[in-house]
Amino acid sequence: MDRIPILRMGETLLVTIQIDMQDQTAIALQDDLANKIAATGASGVMIDISALEIVDSFVGRMLSSISGIARILSATTVVVGMQPAVAITLVELGLSLEGVKTALNVERGMELLRRTREEQALGR
Amino acid sequence: MDRIPILRMGETLLVTIQIDMQDQTAIALQDDLANKIAATGASGVMIDISALEIVDSFVGRMLSSISGIARILSATTVVVGMQPAVAITLVELGLSLEGVKTALNVERGMELLRRTREEQALGR
Numbered sequence: 001m002d003r004i005p006i007l008r009m010g011e012t013l014l015v016t017i018q019i020d021m022q023d024q025t026a027i028a029l030q031d032d033l034a035n036k037i038a039a040t041g042a043s044g045v046m047i048d049i050s051a052l053e054i055v056d057s058f059v060g061r062m063l064s065s066i067s068g069i070a071r072i073l074s075a076t077t078v079v080v081g082m083q084p085a086v087a088i089t090l091v092e093l094g095l096s097l098e099g100v101k102t103a104l105n106v107e108r109g110m111e112l113l114r115r116t117r118e119e120q121a122l123g124r
Numbered sequence: 125m126d127r128i129p130i131l132r133m134g135e136t137l138l139v140t141i142q143i144d145m146q147d148q149t150a151i152a153l154q155d156d157l158a159n160k161i162a163a164t165g166a167s168g169v170m171i172d173i174s175a176l177e178i179v180d181s182f183v184g185r186m187l188s189s190i191s192g193i194a195r196i197l198s199a200t201t202v203v204v205g206m207q208p209a210v211a212i213t214l215v216e217l218g219l220s221l222e223g224v225k226t227a228l229n230v231e232r233g234m235e236l237l238r239r240t241r242e243e244q245a246l247g248r
Contacts, residue, residue, distance in 0.1 A: 005140055005175040005205070007230045009133075014230075016129055016140045051129040081129070106131045106138075 004029050006036050012044040012113055013037065013075075014106075018051045026062045033066060037073045043120075044113035045070045048106060050081030060095040067100045076116045077101065080109040128153050130160050136168040136237055137161065137199075138230075142175045150186045157190060161197045167244075168237035169194045172230060174205030184219040191224045200240045201225065204233040 002025050007014040013036055015029070033045060047063065049055065067077040078101045090097065103109035126149050131138040137160055139153070157169060171187065173179065191201040202225045214221065227233035 003175065004142060005172060007138075007140065007172055007174075007205075009230055009234070014131075014138075016131065016142070018128060018140070018142050048129060048131055050131075051127065081131075106133055110133070 002028065003032065006032055008036070008040055008042065011042055011117065012046055012110065013040070013042045014046045014048070016048045016051070020054075021059050021062060023058075026058070030062070030066055030069060034069050034073065037070060037075050043075050043117050045075050045077040046106065046109045046113065047077065047079050048081045049079060049086070050083065050105075052086060053083065055082075055086045055090060055095075057093060057095055060090060060093075060097060063100050064098050071099070076113060078103050078109040078112055080104070080106050126152065127156065130156055132160070132164055132166065135166055135241065136170055136234065137164070137166045138170045138172070140172045140175070144178075145183050145186060147182075150182070154186070154190055154193060158193050158197065161194060161199050167199055167241050169199050169201040170230065170233050170237065171201065171203050172205045173203060173210070174207065174229075176210060177207065179206075179210045179214060179219075181217060181219055184214060184217075184221060187224050188222050195223070200237060202227050202233040202236055204228070204230050 004015055004017065004025065013033065037045065047066070063079055070077045080103045082102060101112060103112050128139055128141065128149065137157065160166070161169065187203055194201045204227045206226060225236060227236050
């Protein structure tokens with residue numbers, strides 16, 4: 001069982017990361033997400049990392065990469081649930097999560113995605 | 125990392141099970157869910173098991189047990205994303221998931237919880 005499930009909730013795809021990411025799992029997740037965005041026409045991707053106590057440069061790069069892939073497929077990515085210690089470590093490591101939007105929790109993330117969708121609909 | 129994250133989405137708590145459940149993880153999940161239902165006043169619990177290729181009697185009992193605990197705390201539990209092979213195995217094993225509601229996917233599960241909430245509000 002090394003594929004992370006992707007849940008569809010309306011216009012948003014939700015992924016909860018619970019396990020330490022290995023290369024294979026990360027690549028599979030990127031592939032699955034890209035396919036699912038294309039198949040469903042989802043406009044948002046939410047990645048919950050509240051279970052992660054450590055985010056190293058590998059996971060940081062993966063988040064940036066997913067965000068980049070999603071953007072090309074016209075979907076916005078929001079990372080939610082980051083633990084304070086993880087944020088501190090990321091900054092200490094010099095990892096800025098380039099191009100990745102974040103929100104405190106799922107509800108705020110949903111709100112952010114909804115606003116982004118409305119702005120895009122208005123052509124801003 | 126052996127605690128399964130519980131995501132709050134409005135009135136609903138969402139859990140995605142991605143790993144083979146061990147006794148400790150299952151007990152921790154039951155505790156966490158009970159506490160979170162009490163703390164948030166959530167009226168629904170959604171458990172996604174789309175990543176599980178095997179559901180044995182242990183997991184079956186755990187789902188029934190979570191559902192029972194949630195009911196006492198006045199929340200409805202819906203299990204979503206069950207793979208067809210899992211359903212077949214459950215029936216062959218004689219496990220009927222007593223008292224557990226199911227739905228095909230997260231969206232239908234949300235719809236089911238919404239309807240249940242409305243019926244309860246009407247006092248049926």
